[in-house]
Amino acid sequence: MSLKSLIATGTKLWLDSVDPAEVQKNFAIGATGATSNPIIISDIIKAGQCDPLIQQLIAAGVADEPIAWQVTDRLVSDAQKVFRPIWDKTKGNDGYVSFELDPLLEDRELAPPHAERVRRYIELGKRWGLGRNNRLIKVPATPAGLDALEELAAAGINLNVTLIFSERQYKLAREACWRGAQRRPSLAQFKSVYSIFVSRVDVYTEKNVPQLSPAAQGQVGIVNAKRLWLLNQEFWQAKKCPLQQEIIFASTGTKKPSDPPDKYVAALAGSDIQTNPPATNDATDKTGKTYTRQVDQLPPAAVLAEIDKLVDQQKMEDKLMDEGTAKFADPHKALLKLIAEKRAALR
Numbered sequence: 001m002s003l004k005s006l007i008a009t010g011t012k013l014w015l016d017s018v019d020p021a022e023v024q025k026n027f028a029i030g031a032t033g034a035t036s037n038p039i040i041i042s043d044i045i046k047a048g049q050c051d052p053l054i055q056q057l058i059a060a061g062v063a064d065e066p067i068a069w070q071v072t073d074r075l076v077s078d079a080q081k082v083f084r085p086i087w088d089k090t091k092g093n094d095g096y097v098s099f100e101l102d103p104l105l106e107d108r109e110l111a112p113p114h115a116e117r118v119r120r121y122i123e124l125g126k127r128w129g130l131g132r133n134n135r136l137i138k139v140p141a142t143p144a145g146l147d148a149l150e151e152l153a154a155a156g157i158n159l160n161v162t163l164i165f166s167e168r169q170y171k172l173a174r175e176a177c178w179r180g181a182q183r184r185p186s187l188a189q190f191k192s193v194y195s196i197f198v199s200r201v202d203v204y205t206e207k208n209v210p211q212l213s214p215a216a217q218g219q220v221g222i223v224n225a226k227r228l229w230l231l232n233q234e235f236w237q238a239k240k241c242p243l244q245q246e247i248i249f250a251s252t253g254t255k256k257p258s259d260p261p262d263k264y265v266a267a268l269a270g271s272d273i274q275t276n277p278p279a280t281n282d283a284t285d286k287t288g289k290t291y292t293r294q295v296d297q298l299p300p301a302a303v304l305a306e307i308d309k310l311v312d313q314q315k316m317e318d319k320l321m322d323e324g325t326a327k328f329a330d331p332h333k334a335l336l337k338l339i340a341e342k343r344a345a346l347r
Contacts (some may be wrong), residue, residue, distance in 0.1 A: 087134035121148035153180025
């Protein structure tokens with residue numbers, strides 16, 4: 001099986017879903033963690049899997065937004081139980097499920113002022129993260145998210161910093177987490193991961209940097225992720241943390257029909273974590289390929305020089321964060337709308 005070969009290279013396979021059936025299926029083939037977001041939660045609700053819980057909450061007089069969070073908490077908790085043996089076996093190095101904080105804190109219309117957003121991230125992170133051993137709290141690498149990281153890490157919350165596209169964001173995130181970690185009584189259970197979005201970068205360059213040569217076009221997301229992986233290796237090596245502080249290679253599903261479905265899976269094999277959508281895992285497993293370590297292999301120097309010359313990192317980050325925060329907030333609004341429709345239907 002190709003996924004087993006991927007895991008044998010040193011990649012930790014996490015599932016980009018907390019759908020109970022997918023969690024069980026992927027756990028059986030070697031997945032060791034999972035992540036959630038409002039789109040994933042909506043899909044599970046649409047399938048009717050949460051109807052009994054939603055009915056119970058409606059009967060208890062719970063409003064739509066708290067229902068969304070209680071359903072998310074239940075699904076994440078159920079996935080945590082599946083991966084808990086991994087967490088125990090690795091002494092807290094693996095076996096996590098990520099829980100995303102309120103995306104409406106980044107909504108263009110609804111978001112409160114910066115200081116209030118930071119306060120809310122800290123408050124919600126503690127509420128949904130404290131006392132839940134194998135749960136990572138997902139915080140976006142926005143100005144407010146980044147400013148909340150130190151306090152969250154200091155409070156004992158383990159973190160998945162998401163929506164990272166650039167070296168600038170990554171460095172701010174890791175330094176804030178490390179400052180917070182050093183304020184803990186002990187580093188024994190400190191875990192942080194940094195979700196680098198891969199395929200969205202290639203979608204961006206195809207549209208906004210069309211002058212890239214065929215050798216460079218479609219490689220920028222991979223090069224970006226590998227360079228950040230290397231920086232992460234170098235930074236944490238000297239810190240002597242008991243647990244690994246890792247890169248998550250996120251957004252690993254291909255967006256271009258002509259790309260092989262395992263394009264990013266193969267290119268990033270060999271270390272740290274891949275959170276792959278269920279369809280990407282299925283397609284990867286069917287390739288019949290044997291994967292080898294590629295995470296530390298970069299394209300030729302000429303390709304790297306071309307990428308550095310033509311791709312403006314700050315422009316790329318600005319554009320992708322603008323799109324990313326919309327993709328962050330809009331699905332949560334859709335989730336709330338779906339719960340309101342469920343309320344009407346289940347009555």
